[in-house]
Amino acid sequence: MGEFFSPRYPNNYSNNVQCTWTIHSTGNRTVGLTFADVDLETCCDYIRVYDGPSTLQPLLGEIREYRNKSSTFKSSNDDLTVIFYSDASVPSRGFHANWVFLGEESCGGNLTDSMGEFFSPRYPNNYINNALCTWTIHSTRNRTVSLTFTDVALEKCCDYIKVYDGPSTLHALLGEIREYRNQSFKSSYNDLTVLFYSDHSITSRGFHANWVFVESCGGNLTDSMGELFSPRYPNNYPDYSQCTWTIHSTGNRTVSLTFTDVDLEKCCDYIRVYDGPSTLHPLLDEIREYRNQSFKSSINDLTVLFYSDASVTNRGFHANWVFLESCGGNLTDWMGEFFSPRYPNNYINNALCTWTIHSTRNRTVSLTFTDVA
Template sequence: MNVFFSLLLLASLEKCCDYIKVYNGPSIFHPFLGEIKEFRNQSFKSSSHDLTVVFFSDHSVSGKGFHANWLFVEESCGGNMTDWTGELFSPRYPNNYLDNSYCTWTIHSTGNTTVSLTFNDVDLETCCDYIRVYDGPSTLHPLLEEIRDYRNQSFKSTGNTLTVLFYSDSSVTRRGFHANWIFVATHPQCGGQLYDSGMFYSPNYPNYYHDNAYCVWFLSAQQGQRIFLTFADVQLERCCDCDYITIHDGSSTGYPQLGKVCYNDTTHQAFHSSSRYLTVVFTSDFSGVSHGFKAHFTSSLTANEGSVDCTSDNMVIVLQSSYLNSLGLSGNDLYVDDRLCRPNISSTEVVFRFPLDTCGTAKEMINGFVSYTNNVRASPSQSGEITYQSLYLLQVGCRMEPDTIVQIFYKAKELVNANITGMGRFNASIAFYTSRNFTQQIYDSPYEVNLNQQLFVQVKLTRSDESLDLFLDTCVASPNPNDFKNRSYDLLRNGCPRDSTYLSYTNGVDQYARFSFRAFKFLQTHAYVHLQCKVIICPDNDYNSRCRKGCQYRRKRSLDSSYNTNTVTLGPIKLRGQKPVAGHGVKESEKSME
């Protein structure tokens, strides 16, 4: 039961000195609900079984006093909220909520306004109880987030309505939650549906945006395409929880968040959708504004229009002649950022092929990836000569993963010696050397060694690049080239030596890493041993990168998420130029096409 206390009549009180006070509980030491000095039809509801009412008058001047009614009511939760501002809380808050609660609140604004909802306190049984916020008038609309703990969460509806669902199971209750909502006036020229490619801006850009902005852009492309989003300028209030941009990988804000942009940071702010949709949300709070942002988005070509791929050494751009013809262009019209780089032209396709560090290709680290970008441009002419009035056609790029796995194997023999090298998907190779000087590489295959012989290994970038560092994160030995988990032996794990004979010479500060260890017969039963090493690539000028952190016995989750990308291994290992064994090469679907 709750106590519902309604003040029906208050004739008069001496406003300066006499008052009524109401407390949420059995004494004045419980939460204070309000003070009454005049008639305003005030009502109060307890969060548990008790209310305490205190009347005070001083030594002079008296009035008619007050009249009030109280009523016991059954516990209830949820409802339809239409006031322009108000608060939500779990049943009995701040006391523990009940088991088996299921409450739904619908907050509905009217006119040209949206709903802004902020959670000020959340204390739930995190395993089993939760709050869900939906962008619409029911739980059938897009889910914005599920809340199980307090992280100062705020939400804004894209329309007039938000729905809040609270659920608790049959055991363990806690304090619950408290939230406030307010209706926010929307502004014109904010958000919208955008297609294919183009630019969009914060309201009033480059002038100051307004307080309480909530803008949602829904970006879409043709079927089979993906969207590439970059921020050319970002100037927001220097408070990442106040004004910010969020990017969602899908057609609404209910899809996973790819990232958050705030302050004035345009570094590493490039985002790729996994489908034809991307949703961008700009949020500003009630105080502090700046110039805002400018964003550019493009869509990839479909498979029957063109593709771009990067090998260890080259960028290869393929455009179908039928696609160019639809634009009124031919291969003779095309060039890249270096005007002297021209394509090979056939009847069906136009192909650019050049080394990654030529033809004007730009390289940078974006979101933990090494990114190579260029532009295909066109200057239509009758003669095929390049003119200086270029027509922008296509941005192309390759994204190289920051980690890879390279693998070699050797054969343990009682009396002999030898080697075979291999290459991982990222620009790295691994090889045995004859000594710690690492001057003479061993090319024999297989590498047959004596037990306890000291082996010298070098892992390096296939193409020299002094701006990158290579870090050996993990090296594992196994008798099975397809299984480095169940029957494996760690030489190195998370940058930490696990084998007593492992000795590192260079790691994490150059474009190569070197180490040695003593040969062993795996589990004394397998003569052939495969060695697999996980490599991480970092920019040389980033002194906070994983490469510079060295051994980490307990890898922080944030570091794992920054560097954990899909990798492939090649095995059995083949020398460069040999055809990979079926099932061990790079899958076509895993190649990057931007």
């Protein structure tokens, strides 16, 4: 194990530098490399890391700035090669990197089964020091990856798991894990990547995780009317569905949603409807069977979540939505008048308006319709 730096680090490196380091292990050990600090002229200076003993080998990544706390690489065999280049102007602080030879115990890999589990090395016994393991979970067709950690016990200061939304650690970081919480992740497309790192001291039990491929569903709906279904409707939906639709109107319009068919496994599968653009907004209701179920948003958005568990699927659901011109309200003056939308011009299609007229003390309300067409 060891460390190396750009010339003159932590002072500014020179102009017109080109440096090459080759890190070579022996035996059945690979090389783990972590950049702890990077400060370069991002337009023009760079670090490149190659998977082998020269720059003719596959390029693992190019670095121009500090990312995700650190940038970590692992060789597939005995060697990593690092090249540092600076041009003729604007030097910066440069970089600091650490490497370690990783033990003979293999870990990581490509996971392509539709469901399964994986572990830290030696789980449930303590994992090894100097581990750097990468698993890529790859689905096919219109399916995403759902990943759940069922057990996590790490050295919190120094060891970690990172989950990335794509087929490598160059994609978006979804989360970093150092202890057990209710931790689940879902890919945007076909792939999730999991990186596990341990330093040279203090190991713990490690982690256990399950994954399953999920039929892709959900989306953002912006048409003024339409319909939505559970996956494969009217055929049975798949196990492990988790779909979220957000229906978004514009202007002074709300969303009206009506379920015309619901057939679910009542114990365990459900639909939830939220009054807003996400599941963080107020829950309007949870649906497990068909009733006369209609919902209206208070502002521009409704969100619909559909969930199914690991067993017993049914036909699912069908629903229609329509955007409504805002109308109705609470009327408290002692006398007044109100109208259908746009009166005396023609009212709009798809209107649903409610007025509540409220008196005070010992008074009743008298209501007269003077014109109806």
